[in-house]
Amino acid sequence: MEYREIMYIRTITKCKSITKAADSLYIAQPSLSQALHRVEEYYRAEFFWRTKAGLVITDAGKAYLEAADKMEKLYNDAKEELKNSPQKMGRICFGTPTAQGGVLLPDFLQRFHAAFPNVELKLCERTSVALERMVADGTLDLAMLHRPFIEHELNYISIYEEPFLLAVASETDDPLSGSESKPLQLCTAEMLAEKDLILPDENMRMRGIVDRVLSLAKVTPKIAYTTTNMLTALCMAGKGLGVTIVPRYLANAYKDFLKFDLYRLPDSWGARWELVVAYRDNYEMPDICSSMVHILQETVASMPEIFE
DSSP states (O other): OOHHHHHHHHHHHHHSSHHHHHHHHTSOHHHHHHHHHHHHHHHTSOOEEEETTEEEEOHHHHHHHHHHHHHHHHHHHHHHHHHTSTTOOEEEEEEEEHHHHHHHHHHHHHHHHHHOTTEEEEEEEEOHHHHHHHHHTTSOSEEEEEESOSSOOOEEEEEEEEEEEEEEEOSSSSOOOOBTTBOOEEOOHHHHHHSEEEEEOTTSHHHHHHHHHHHHHTOOOEEEEEESOHHHHHHHHHTTSOEEEEEHHHHHHHTTTSOEEEEEOOGGGOOEEEEEEEEOTTOOOOHHHHHHHHHHHHHHHTOHHHHO
16 A cells, blocks of 8 residues: 555545546546556455446445555654654664655655654765665665665665656657657667667666666667766757667656657566665664655655656
């Protein structure tokens, strides 16, 4: 049961319509329909009936929201208790990849410091490989990372899962951004084979994903450039210097500023990763850290324009 799912079910219940709920949430209607389907499939229950008056929540849907309300009350009670506790002080060493942090950290930090003003959050921005090592050896308490991990098997709490997309310079003034009226076109192996590629550096976590895509697509890349900065790769793609494969959040964050078309990759190419908060074995997570993870989940759910 994730915060984003709960928000979706509540909004559909209020609006009595998938379309109206999607508009209220500022996401595409197909994305909301798919999210509802995933939740219903997971719980093996139908959450809404279709009637002349619109969508009406079922008993299963009501039970889901009642459970969500109880969970939220427990979380809020714990947060208030911590806020009023003299022990609500201290420091958390928290690691984050540079690119991900630039998009997500500002909103997250604003929420965290509002809830816990006396807790110092010491940030450490490094590559994913370095962050894994620092979590494993205890230098960091927690780190925002992507699965599958590279070198270490760490414990983790899931935050968000997303696909990778192909960014190609747009030849029109109306880039293919994947709106409801213009869904993303499918990238083919032939398209990848004929394009010059801008690749992540071989030491980057993203490079492993891209190499797997190329392997499963059976494409030998024509490499135009290699970079350690995927925002640079997007800018270069927008200028027609090559094409690049990037996670969806990064494309969404900059699609209004850079001129590129986006293409989805076939599911069989395995172009996905999962954003998690990782921690080492035998680490007894304090309540304040659990609250921090929940705030991070809330932050992601509140930014559908980036993380949808």
